[in-house]
Amino acid sequence: MTDDPQPPKFLPMMGLVAAIVAIVILVFFAIGYLFGRAFL
Numbered sequence: 001m002t003d004d005p006q007p008p009k010f011l012p013m014m015g016l017v018a019a020i021v022a023i024v025i026l027v028f029f030a031i032g033y034l035f036g037r038a039f040l
Helices: 010-039
Strands: none
Touching: none
């Protein structure tokens, strides 16, 4: 950790949260698709 005067924490955190949300949505979509293919 460096002692920056104004560390830009907001944008990387927002990007990380957006990436996690996108991955979770894709995982749930894939699970729903596989269950649909298996049981319908």
